[in-house]
Amino acid sequence: MSDKNAAARGPVAPANTTLGEALSDRGVSRRTFLKFASYTASILALPPTAATAIAQGLANARRQSVIWLSFQECTGCTESITRAGTPSIEDLIFDFISLDYHHTLQNASGHAAEEARHTAMRENAGEYIVVVDGSVPLKDDGIYSTIAGISNLQMLEETVRDAFAVISVGSCAAFGGIPGAYPNPTGAVPISEIITDKPVINISGCPPIPEAMTGTIAYLLSFAALPELDHLGRPKAFFGEAIHDRCYRRPFYERGMFAKSFDDEGARQGWCLYEVGCKGPVTYNACATLKWNNGVSFPIQSGHGCLGCSEPGFWDMGGFYKPLSTAKNDPLKWAGGAAVAGAAVGATSAFAARSLRNKSLKAAAAAANAPATEEKE
Numbered sequence: 001m002s003d004k005n006a007a008a009r010g011p012v013a014p015a016n017t018t019l020g021e022a023l024s025d026r027g028v029s030r031r032t033f034l035k036f037a038s039y040t041a042s043i044l045a046l047p048p049t050a051a052t053a054i055a056q057g058l059a060n061a062r063r064q065s066v067i068w069l070s071f072q073e074c075t076g077c078t079e080s081i082t083r084a085g086t087p088s089i090e091d092l093i094f095d096f097i098s099l100d101y102h103h104t105l106q107n108a109s110g111h112a113a114e115e116a117r118h119t120a121m122r123e124n125a126g127e128y129i130v131v132v133d134g135s136v137p138l139k140d141d142g143i144y145s146t147i148a149g150i151s152n153l154q155m156l157e158e159t160v161r162d163a164f165a166v167i168s169v170g171s172c173a174a175f176g177g178i179p180g181a182y183p184n185p186t187g188a189v190p191i192s193e194i195i196t197d198k199p200v201i202n203i204s205g206c207p208p209i210p211e212a213m214t215g216t217i218a219y220l221l222s223f224a225a226l227p228e229l230d231h232l233g234r235p236k237a238f239f240g241e242a243i244h245d246r247c248y249r250r251p252f253y254e255r256g257m258f259a260k261s262f263d264d265e266g267a268r269q270g271w272c273l274y275e276v277g278c279k280g281p282v283t284y285n286a287c288a289t290l291k292w293n294n295g296v297s298f299p300i301q302s303g304h305g306c307l308g309c310s311e312p313g314f315w316d317m318g319g320f321y322k323p324l325s326t327a328k329n330d331p332l333k334w335a336g337g338a339a340v341a342g343a344a345v346g347a348t349s350a351f352a353a354r355s356l357r358n359k360s361l362k363a364a365a366a367a368a369n370a371p372a373t374e375e376k377e
Contacts, residue, residue, distance in 0.1 A: 040218050046237070057222030064221055065120050065128040067159055068102040071152040072145050072179040072188055073134030076207040077170040078104045084210035085294040096221060100128075103147070114148050117159065125162040129220065132156065132191050135172045135179045139187025156194060165199040165226065166191060169213055171309055174202035174233070181315035192233060199226050202233040206309035209290050212238040230284070232312065238290075243306050244280040246288035249273065262303065277321040278305030285310040 037055035041048065070078070099105065100120035101113065108116055120128060134152075137144040142151030150158075160166055168191040171177040179188035192200045203212050216235055219227045227235040244250060249272045252258070258275040259267035272278070280288075283306050287298040300306055305321075308314040318324075 040215060040222070054218070054222040057224070064097045064217070065124040066097045066099050066131060066217075067117055067120055067128060067163075068099065068105075068131040068133075069152075069155060069159060070103040071132065071134030071136055071156070071173070072186065073170060073172050073177075075104055077133040077173075077213075078102075080207035080210045081169075081213050082210075083293065084214045097217065100124075121159065121162060127164050128162075129165055129167060129217070130160050130163045131167045131169055132173045133168075133170045135176050135188035135190060136194060137179070137186035137188050139185070144186040153194065156191070160195055160198055163198055165201065165220065166195055167201045167203060167213075167216065168192065168233075169203045169208055171204045171206045171311075171314065174204040175312040177206065178315050181313075200233055201226060201229065201235065203238070204232075204234060204310040205285060206307075206314070208310075209238065209286055209292065211290055212286060234284070234310075238286045239284045239310065241284065241286075242281060243283050243285055243288050243300070247280055247300055248288075249300060267303065273300060273303075273305040275323050276305055277319065277323060279308030279311075279314070279317065279324065280306040282324065283308040283311055283314075 034051065034055055038048065038051040040054050041051040046054075068078075098120075101117040106113060106116070134145075136142070136152045136156060138153060142153045145152045147155055168174045172179055172188075173191050176184070176188050176190050179186060180190070190202075192202065201216060203216060205212070212235070215238070216227060219235075219237075227237060230236050230239055232239075244253070247253075249270060252270070253272040253274060257266065257271045259271045259273055260275060261267065262276060267273075267276075274281070278300065280300065287306070288300070291298045291301070307320055308317055311317075
């Protein structure tokens with residue numbers, strides 16, 4: 001729904017205007033809006049019938065106040081979301097949400113910036129969403145990262161107090177990430193370790209896929225509820241399957257055909273990258289399906305193994321270029337060779353993924369008052 005000319009958008013709609021009214025005022029047709037709803041349903045792994053529920057939910061929703069905090073991080077998560085395709089960052093800010101505070105993107109600074117945060121908290125108490133990227137240092141009273149004269153911990157607790165929900169974007173916020181890697185000199189912890197009285201959604205990755213972030217926000221706006229989460233608090237729509245199970249190199253893995261280096265004949269033939277360190281079998285993310293840069297590619301397709309960046313402790317899993325069977329804290333044990341291990345991992349993961357998908361299908365069908373068609377086990 002992006003406009004080619006951002007200047008053609010006109011003034012931003014008032015906060016009390018519904019999204020349906022705002023989009024109509026901007027000349028967005030019903031057909032275009034339904035296409036967007038259908039796309040959103042597809043990336044959330046929901047059936048086509050859920051598009052109607054998403055369209056209705058978005059049309060009746062009001063622009064969501066969002067406060068984005070950045071702590072111990074590299075700005076990669078913000079860089080990622082600025083490259084989102086549908087909705088784009090422009091669509092998100094001007095049409096769907098009111099981005100009232102963002103350390104990197106806001107024009108205001110100093111006292112004016114902090115006043116914007118406090119105003120958003122006061123005027124939207126109980127309804128605003130807090131997005132956080134970066135971990136929080138707790139050692140030495142959090143002195144290792146401060147903003148506006150207070151520690152990250154103080155700013156987080158103050159901002160989240162009246163929030164509806166918290167979204168931790170990036171592995172630093174979700175699991176501690178690189179700042180929390182051994183020996184963790186700043187005492188960095190994930191957001192969920194601090195915030196225990198509010199819903200926390202983890203969208204891990206270093207950085208996360210942009211559509212995983214925008215899609216989750218679209219879900220919150222559509223259904224006014226949290227999406228189904230896995231045991232690590234991540235949306236199952238994006239983290240319900242291992243990269244290994246959707247990888248186009250998977251057949252080579254099952255036949256025991258592995259590249260031994262990045263420049264050998266096997267690598268040139270597109271063989272599996274397991275033996276040069278790919279962590280795809282134990283990494284849950286949508287890289288192989290959504291891909292990056294509007295579906296152009298993902299690391300394995302570009303010839304590099306998965307680093308496992310969406311998993312807890314990925315930085316300390318062992319060498320990035322060592323196979324899992326020789327890496328530290330190996331979560332995958334070989335038994336009977338590559339073919340047997342590949343088949344076992346694949347069968348288990350595929351069964352689990354189908355079960356999770358069927359639950360999502362039923363939930364979406366209930367929301368749209370439509371029958372669900374299950375995948376056969």
